[in-house]
Amino acid sequence: MTTPARERTRHEIVRQAMRLFQDRGYGAVSLQDIASAAGCSKATVLYHFNGKPAVLAAVLEPAGADLAELVAAAEQLAPDEAQEYTIGRFTEMAVHYRGVIDVLQELIPVIEEMPEFAQLVADGIRMQRFMAGSDEPLELDLAGFAINGLLGACRRPGERTDDEMRRLCDIALRRLLRPN
Structure with missing residues (x-):
């Protein structure tokens, strides 16, 4: 079951990834960049997504x-x-x-x-x-x-x-x- 906090974190990861991909390009953005922008750890990003292609898919x-x-x-x-x-x-x-x-x-x-x-x-x-x-x-x-x-x-x-x-x-x- 997804909690509201987990859903908010996932949403923020996707939102920040979109911003970063648009600003820098997909190839120039790392999972750590996404995590930092979303205010979480890289492990948290990997908890929600199994890699950068999965973040892009979201x-x-x-x-x-x-x-x-x-x-x-x-x-x-x-x-x-x-x-x-x-x-x-x-x-x-x-x-x-x-x-x-x-x-x-x-x-x-x-x-x-x-x-x-x-x-x-x-x-x-x-x-x-x-x-x-x-x-x-x-x-x-x-x-x-x-x-x-x-x-x-x-x-x-x-x-x-x-x-x-x-x-x-x-x-x-x-x-x-x-x-x-």
Whole structure:
């Protein structure tokens, strides 16, 4: 049974890890850095998580859950409706999870090698298929290009307001993926 104090400690570890990963990058942050920022010992971090990838998984968990929900909902729709729905939800998620995206960008070259993120990767690929609106290779590549470009733009939260970012994502995706 988890006590409120343990839950608060776990939450603080995740919160501080997110801040550190965003400020310094995942590779530059140690478990000791996370523990110090959270006001606990490294042993406490290891009590809650079995290593730095597990801490990262907890940081990414809300975004991963939203992505899984997006994909599950899109699967229930006709292709055109699924594409429209996915564009709208992606736009909202890209803005909402700007900090998480910043952390993920560093990991993209190696994330497929990290078993903790297999479902996140699989759901991202499924989302790309829905955004493409078909399984045609060129359309899939175009959707991937649009997703990666917009995620890169979302990394720098100070450059555009959330509303400006929503507008950019929505217009770009519709022009690239729904030109008619």
